[in-house]
Amino acid sequence: MYQYDAYDQALVDARVAQFRDQTRRYLAGELTEDEFRPLRLQNGLYFQRHAPMLRIAIPYGLLSSRQLRALAHVARVYDKGYGHFSTRQNLQLNWPKTGDVPEILAELAKTGMHAIQTSGSCIRSITADHLAGIAADEEVDPRPFAEILRQWSSLHPEFSQLPRKFKFAVSGARQDRAVLRVHDVGLAFYRDGAGEVKVKVLVGGGLGRTPMLAVTLHDALPWRQLLNYCEAILRVYNRYGRRDNLYKARIKILAHSLGAQTLREQVDAEWAHLENGPSTLTDGELARVSAFFSPPPYEKTADESAALARLRVLQDEHPDFAAWLRRNVHPHQQPGYRAVTLSLKRAGRAPGDVTSDEMDAAAALAERYSFGLLRSTHSQNLLLGDVQLEALFALWRDAHAQGLATPNVGLLTDVICCPGGDLCGLANARSVPLALAIQEKFADPARLADLGEIDLNISGCINSCSHHHVGHIGILGVDKEGSEWYQVALGGNQGVDASLGEIIGRAVPAGDIPGMIEKILAVYTEARQPGERFIDTFRRIGIAPFKACVYGVKTKETQHA
Amino acid sequence: MPEVIRADGRITRENWAIVSYPPENAPRPKATGKAGLARNTGEAAAPAELIARLAVPTGPVIVPLALWQARRDALQARFDAGEVGIWLDACEEVETLAAAVDLVAAPLVALNFPKAGDGRAYSSAALLRERFQYRGSLWAIGDVLRDYFAFMFRCGFDTLLPRTGRYSQAQLEEAVASLGLFAHPYQGAVDDPRPLWRRVQRTPEIRT
Numbered sequence: 001m002y003q004y005d006a007y008d009q010a011l012v013d014a015r016v017a018q019f020r021d022q023t024r025r026y027l028a029g030e031l032t033e034d035e036f037r038p039l040r041l042q043n044g045l046y047f048q049r050h051a052p053m054l055r056i057a058i059p060y061g062l063l064s065s066r067q068l069r070a071l072a073h074v075a076r077v078y079d080k081g082y083g084h085f086s087t088r089q090n091l092q093l094n095w096p097k098t099g100d101v102p103e104i105l106a107e108l109a110k111t112g113m114h115a116i117q118t119s120g121s122c123i124r125s126i127t128a129d130h131l132a133g134i135a136a137d138e139e140v141d142p143r144p145f146a147e148i149l150r151q152w153s154s155l156h157p158e159f160s161q162l163p164r165k166f167k168f169a170v171s172g173a174r175q176d177r178a179v180l181r182v183h184d185v186g187l188a189f190y191r192d193g194a195g196e197v198k199v200k201v202l203v204g205g206g207l208g209r210t211p212m213l214a215v216t217l218h219d220a221l222p223w224r225q226l227l228n229y230c231e232a233i234l235r236v237y238n239r240y241g242r243r244d245n246l247y248k249a250r251i252k253i254l255a256h257s258l259g260a261q262t263l264r265e266q267v268d269a270e271w272a273h274l275e276n277g278p279s280t281l282t283d284g285e286l287a288r289v290s291a292f293f294s295p296p297p298y299e300k301t302a303d304e305s306a307a308l309a310r311l312r313v314l315q316d317e318h319p320d321f322a323a324w325l326r327r328n329v330h331p332h333q334q335p336g337y338r339a340v341t342l343s344l345k346r347a348g349r350a351p352g353d354v355t356s357d358e359m360d361a362a363a364a365l366a367e368r369y370s371f372g373l374l375r376s377t378h379s380q381n382l383l384l385g386d387v388q389l390e391a392l393f394a395l396w397r398d399a400h401a402q403g404l405a406t407p408n409v410g411l412l413t414d415v416i417c418c419p420g421g422d423l424c425g426l427a428n429a430r431s432v433p434l435a436l437a438i439q440e441k442f443a444d445p446a447r448l449a450d451l452g453e454i455d456l457n458i459s460g461c462i463n464s465c466s467h468h469h470v471g472h473i474g475i476l477g478v479d480k481e482g483s484e485w486y487q488v489a490l491g492g493n494q495g496v497d498a499s500l501g502e503i504i505g506r507a508v509p510a511g512d513i514p515g516m517i518e519k520i521l522a523v524y525t526e527a528r529q530p531g532e533r534f535i536d537t538f539r540r541i542g543i544a545p546f547k548a549c550v551y552g553v554k555t556k557e558t559q560h561a
Numbered sequence: 562m563p564e565v566i567r568a569d570g571r572i573t574r575e576n577w578a579i580v581s582y583p584p585e586n587a588p589r590p591k592a593t594g595k596a597g598l599a600r601n602t603g604e605a606a607a608p609a610e611l612i613a614r615l616a617v618p619t620g621p622v623i624v625p626l627a628l629w630q631a632r633r634d635a636l637q638a639r640f641d642a643g644e645v646g647i648w649l650d651a652c653e654e655v656e657t658l659a660a661a662v663d664l665v666a667a668p669l670v671a672l673n674f675p676k677a678g679d680g681r682a683y684s685s686a687a688l689l690r691e692r693f694q695y696r697g698s699l700w701a702i703g704d705v706l707r708d709y710f711a712f713m714f715r716c717g718f719d720t721l722l723p724r725t726g727r728y729s730q731a732q733l734e735e736a737v738a739s740l741g742l743f744a745h746p747y748q749g750a751v752d753d754p755r756p757l758w759r760r761v762q763r764t765p766e767i768r769t
Binding site for chain 1: 654
């Protein structure tokens with residue numbers, strides 16, 4: 001992974017010093033609330049319901065065992081001994097003290113971490129395919145580009161006070177695991193017929209109050225122009241994004257009010273001046289950054305089939321291991337290797353929550369089995385990127401002992417869930433208790449496996465931190481005269497065929513949701529054809545049968561003439 | 562006389578007077594949505610009748626773009642003598658300025674930050690310097706907060722004017738002292754268009 005040089009370190013250290021001074025001035029009354037707000041937000045610090053929340057950047061989801069231990073340490077010393085992985089691959093501390101935050105950031109800077117631009121109206125910490133660099137279906141490793149973009153966007157003077165937040169996601173695979181089309185800018189790297197790296201630039205996606213999928217602004221941007229083109233997009237957005245209404249300030253509103261063609265023309269007009277400018281990437285710079293992401297020293301596997309045969313024996317002996325292999329182990333570019341998800345979706349635990357002890361345990365597992373590197377995923381799990389086939393059984397036993405081997409990746413209980421009304425100052429409703437109730441109701445592993453792949457996303461408010469618009473089943477907490485109600489949508493999907501969910505009907509109280517999901521799943525299991533996932537069945541039969549089952553059929557009124 | 566911060570860190574007094582709009586011209590919240598209290602780019606900064614009522618004092622003066630457009634003939638001689646600067650609000654485009662004034666002759670352009678969260682003037686500044694080759698003095702006015710001084714200088718401003726009374730002399734000196742905190746920014750900007758990798762040889766440190 002990327003290693004800081006003296007320049008990176010000096011910048012992060014300077015940011016700590018700057019924030020220490022800003023915090024001091026705020027606490028001394030020299031900075032007003034209004035003045036401090038954007039400064040603290042651009043350093044990841046929210047003031048919310050019970051306490052501040054600090055969002056620490058994990059750029060494009062990559063971290064080392066050493067960094068995870070540093071996170072465990074700050075959570076233990078400065079918080080309540082746990083953290084929460086968010087859908088943007090970052091880690092949130094829910095109970096730090098404002099005055100301690102500079103100290104926390106100083107601790108993190110020692111291992112090359114920071115909280116720069118994890119919030120605020122700026123270019124946010126960049127997310128990526130969690131299988132970047134190892135996915136079997138990958139054409140271009142997007143990680144060097146993500147790092148180049150991280151550096152370009154960090155403390156960018158011109159784009160430090162945009163109309164609203166601005167989120168980048170990158171991917172270089174055929175499957176889209178980064179949900180590119182719901183980001184302000186989604187960058188899909190690929191190789192053209194001549195083997196040249198090109199970028200498909202998607203602009204204007206976003207969820208929240210007005211969910212929209214991105215439009216394609218450029219089909220085949222040469223990679224050397226990446227920063228110039230992004231600069232052109234950001235400049236057009238900074239100048240023309242709406243600033244009179246925060247609900248209409250994202251670039252998606254600009255993209256959809258102007259239309260893709262007009263926005264493209266405006267960006268092109270700007271780009272005409274920036275193309276081939278000083279920010280044009282060079283082979284040398286790409287090579288320098290790419291060197292950090294060269295493959296680890298993989299062992300050569302003489303014969304993968306022999307290893308697989310041994311695994312089959314173990315699977316027969318250990319059904320739990322077999323279930324874990326099916327759900328939590330993913331294909332890899334390198335023969336003899338697999339990627340493994342450490343599930344943070346455990347019964348009775350808030351999705352994405354992880355204790356300091358578990359962070360230490362995961363760090364140790366990464367050291368033992370995966371070159372000391374981990375990834376955080378947008379589905380709020382941890383992932384070991386490079387595990388040998390031969391080591392899977394030992395890893396499973398060790399992870400199981402730590403409670404990190406729940407075999408539910410992609411299943412109904414792998415709920416994506418925001419902190420919700422228990423902690424978040426924005427939420428209208430709690431999301432975690434609902435997630436737990438659903439996990440409890442659908443705990444039976446055989447039933448879960450039978451239901452197959454279902455993305456369940458629960459957001460506590462319209463800000464959509466849990467991406468409920470792209471969940472197969474998306475649940476949104478709403479406030480109805482001071483009490484918590486929930487609205488359910490079906491048919492959202494992430495991936496290359498992304499879609500936004502359709503609302504099934506009126507909102508219901510929390511207690512009704514597990515039963516409602518039971519009904520929805522009954523419609524699915526009744527109607528499904530062999531091999532059909534929930535989303536496939538939904539797309540085939542539409543929302544009407546689900547609606548009818550949940551809300552009761554309004555029987556066609558017999559007209560008595 | 563206002564106290565300003567220069568790009569070289571000097572704190573000086575200037576004798577330019579700014580013709581501002583009265584408080585009644587502040588943007589009002591719209592009926593719906595979550596008000597951002599700002600005019601969108603392309604909206605008029607002030608109504609014509611308000612512009613017509615503004616008085617222009619004698620001596621070096623910085624006038625609103627719309628006032629310049631309305632009274633250009635009356636101000637031209639003073640402009641030629643180097644005594645008229647023009648300021649743009651965040652909703653006004655530099656293209657309009659370039660069409661309305663001879664930027665080679667202009668002694669001073671000021672860009673208003675109506676509030677700290679409104680970053681449009683950064684792009685306007687960069688465009689003036691890079692696209693329109695403006696070489697005169699470029700002021701940041703309005704909500705000019707010390708935590709953004711370095712960004713402003715990077716985008717091509719050479720003079721920063723915080724609101725009167727916002728900072729004590731000691732606080733300004735402290736702010737100036739911290740200007741060099743980020744000695745090697747990653748990206749290019751107006752002050753140095755080269756990104757870090759074109760400025761220095763970068764070699765990784767080996768960590769264990």
